[in-house]
Amino acid sequence: MMTVTVSIGAMAIRNTILTCWCAVLLLIFPVMASAAENTVVRDVRLWTAPDHTRLVFDLSNTMNYKLFRLHNPERIVIDMDKVTLKSDLKKLPLPDPVIKEIRHGTSASKVMRLVIDVKEKVQPRSFLLKPMKGKPHRLVVDLMRPDKVKQSVKSSQPRNSKQDLIIAVDAGHGGEDPGASGPHKVREKNITLAVAKKLAEKINAYPGLKAVLIREGDYFVSLKNRVLAARKMRADLMISIHADAIDVRSVKGASVYTLSERGATPDRAAKALAEKENASDEVGGVVSGQISDPLVNLILGDMLRRSSLNSSQLMAEEVLSRLKNVGPIKYDQPKHARFYVLKAMEIPSVLVELDFISNPQREKKLTNARHQQRLATALFDASVVFFRKMGRLKQAKSEYLQPPYRPMVSMINPTTSNPDS
Numbered sequence: 119m120m121t122v123t124v125s126i127g128a129m130a131i132r133n134t135i136l137t138c139w140c141a142v143l144l145l146i147f148p149v150m151a152s153a154a155e156n157t158v159v160r161d162v163r164l165w166t167a168p169d170h171t172r173l174v175f176d177l178s179n180t181m182n183y184k185l186f187r188l189h190n191p192e193r194i195v196i197d198m199d200k201v202t203l204k205s206d207l208k209k210l211p212l213p214d215p216v217i218k219e220i221r222h223g224t225s226a227s228k229v230m231r232l233v234i235d236v237k238e239k240v241q242p243r244s245f246l247l248k249p250m251k252g253k254p255h256r257l258v259v260d261l262m263r264p265d266k267v268k269q270s271v272k273s274s275q276p277r278n279s280k281q282d283l284i285i286a287v288d289a290g291h292g293g294e295d296p297g298a299s300g301p302h303k304v305r306e307k308n309i310t311l312a313v314a315k316k317l318a319e320k321i322n323a324y325p326g327l328k329a330v331l332i333r334e335g336d337y338f339v340s341l342k343n344r345v346l347a348a349r350k351m352r353a354d355l356m357i358s359i360h361a362d363a364i365d366v367r368s369v370k371g372a373s374v375y376t377l378s379e380r381g382a383t384p385d386r387a388a389k390a391l392a393e394k395e396n397a398s399d400e401v402g403g404v405v406s407g408q409i410s411d412p413l414v415n416l417i418l419g420d421m422l423r424r425s426s427l428n429s430s431q432l433m434a435e436e437v438l439s440r441l442k443n444v445g446p447i448k449y450d451q452p453k454h455a456r457f458y459v460l461k462a463m464e465i466p467s468v469l470v471e472l473d474f475i476s477n478p479q480r481e482k483k484l485t486n487a488r489h490q491q492r493l494a495t496a497l498f499d500a501s502v503v504f505f506r507k508m509g510r511l512k513q514a515k516s517e518y519l520q521p522p523y524r525p526m527v528s529m530i531n532p533t534t535s536n537p538d539s
């Protein structure tokens with residue numbers, strides 16, 4: 119709509135003039151200027167997921183805002199009350215699949231208006247987050263793509279082939295939630311995705327196995343939606359990939375975890391780790407009040423639950439025995455704790471901490487592509503042996519031949535059906 123564009127342009131000019139005046143006033147009355155209680159947008163980040171784009175605004179304080187849609191052309195407008203933008207919108211990776219560009223201007227009444235020009239009709243949702251885990255006040259704006267939602271529902275229909283065993287490969291963290299960081303700023307989310315992709319490639323090259331990546335790029339997926347994704351794809355196995363961190367830099371080695379039985383007392387280290395991994399939703403950004411212990415499966419009988427836990431234990435042992443040949447091991451037995459991401463109790467599930475990213479040598483090793491390949495191979499070999507021991511995978515005739523190429527199955531994006539990610 120022309121009028122809005124013009125008014126935004128006018129506001130931008132006024133904004134520039136105001137900025138100049140403010141600079142002068144700041145020189146004359148520095149105390150008065152700093153006492154003005156404007157909220158400042160200090161940083162803006164953008165994450166592109168297959169079914170939505172997420173914008174995150176770091177704020178100096180909480181604020182009031184209004185968000186609404188305008189059509190012809192499609193755009194999303196956010197009016198932020200008494201807000202000053204001190205972050206360069208030009209640094210955002212635009213255009214992305216959803217957003218063409220973002221414009222802004224400030225009105226005389228100190229309302230900052232952001233206009234997000236979008237390429238298609240999107241379903242916006244937004245929420246404010248309070249400071250937590252080192253993150254400031256944040257405004258999260260998700261632009262959901264209804265068309266992509268439909269596609270992902272379609273792809274979650276029953277399997278193409280009865281023979282294919284499906285492995286949900288879960289790269290820990292992503293987007294707003296970087297996970298642990300190493301001394302050289304290597305981020306857990308990037309390591310987990312690199313190893314997950316290598317693992318999925320190996321799985322998909324093997325007859326009778328199929329991998330589905332729960333996260334296939336740098337964006338956030340809530341823990342609950344990871345569990346739901348594994349269920350939707352009817353996974354026969356779930357492998358959640360992580361890297362640990364601790365203050366003592368010399369600590370190193372891999373460890374493998376399964377869900378602890380109800381009522382069992384996990385050891386303190388395993389419990390602390392589960393708490394750390396379970397905090398992913400708070401860091402990544404889930405609607406307030408919806409961070410909860412997701413999906414304890416009450417339908418499953420004790421026998422089925424026990425059988426699934428036993429299978430998880432078997433898989434965990436297979437993984438550990440292979441990781442021993444790749445690098446150091448922290449604990450030589452699988453450990454157990456209440457990891458939310460392992461809560462699809464009908465699916466044998468393990469969580470693997472590849473190593474300690476907080477150890478400078480191991481951090482470097484984790485970024486090495488050949489080492490990542492060896493880690494992926496260990497997880498792959500363990501999966502094959504696991505399915506064989508379970509009597510679900512026969513020795514393939516073509517095993518010693520070049521395996522046929524199969525493309526990776528596109529992600530079943532879980533965030534679409536759940537408005538809490």
Ligand SMILES: [Zn+2]
Nearest residue numbers: 290297360361
């Ligand atoms: Zn992690």
